[in-house]
Amino acid sequence: MKTIGGLMLILTAVSAIAAPAMPPHLGVSGQDEYREFLEAPDHRAFAIAPGGAWAWVSGEPSAREAEEKALAICQGQTAQRCVSYAIDDRTVFDAAQWPTLWRPYSSAAQARQAPVGRERGQRMHDLAFIDEQGKRRHLSSLRGKVVVLHFWGAWCPPCRREMPDLQKVQQAMAQRPGIAFVILQAREKFDVSRQWADKQGIVLPLSDSGSAGEDDATFRLAGGGRIKDREIANRFPTTYVLDRNGVVVFAHIGPIHDWSQYEAFLRDITDRKGR
Template structure:
């Protein structure tokens, strides 16, 4: 078998292997693929299965901003709280960030909603660099206390929406398209309750 025949025969196998290796070892490539899948309708948040159980005691659950200011979730009763736990190195987090940023831009001036984008690493310098590079305007926080497992078990990304009474109205682990119209309507509905 000559060299050209060998190359023709194994070209597609080599190309497939190269794509798999890129997706495995290049986080931004994996994030880009996931963003494309979000655009075609996959990774929609399922708000119709939202839990409306008893109110969670939010007192003592604290987050810190880059200036060191601490905010206790217990002080935010009467507000809808959007919590997103993420990290700069996490491909699913990177994939959902454009949609999270669009959600934030739509509701950032709504006085009934408070947003927390919690960098699981707590590295404000790295998170700010990431936000600046991507041109996101999301307010970054770090954990200022322990967070109950019913809110965050450690899986990234995790998104939790608490209603005005402190009940978990939405919880999603893994990437999702938070700019989806159904989710925007869900957030709007929570502000009117």
């Protein structure tokens, strides 16, 4: 029994080594790269950013130079702020700081001066839609609330796979009055999206983008015009988070890996009072 118990302890230890804690927000490829990083030569560093951007280097003249280089490469890939996760064998990740990296959030005056667009720091196009209660709305009518703006379609396999995970985070945030989820379908009629969601037991507050069907590659604007959907979403799904003044603080093209890891970010931005 002792031998078996000892063997079990050895196997447990080996299992723990084989399954290191993963940096947050990384997809499958990023996790594979982190495992490779752990086996790389010293003077190595791994950097990450909200949304899943990452970079790592090894074999640099010093650990400090490795950190600086990894951060620079990571920052070249994203508008989000990159931070160090690991240097050589040390995990240097600051878990308390992590959910604050969408800051600083805009003031009303800054938002008025921000250019209109879809990039971080820009004011999102004022889209028109019909909310889940059948009311005509536009994004600017939600000023004072944080907005999770999500584009999807029932025709889109990655969109369908993501919906249950998105639903969990929406339900986790549902009791916070300072946040709104605007979930808009692309290139299909709302009835098609709603029917699919109902069959799957999805109870998200879906809004109607006004799409006339698969040949309609536009979204409606509050002023009565239209904008090509690719000017907002290069592919689907696409997600934006807007601060209380309608300014983009986070943008993500494609499905989000593990929505639950974004709850702390959403709590941080909703807890910050608008200016």
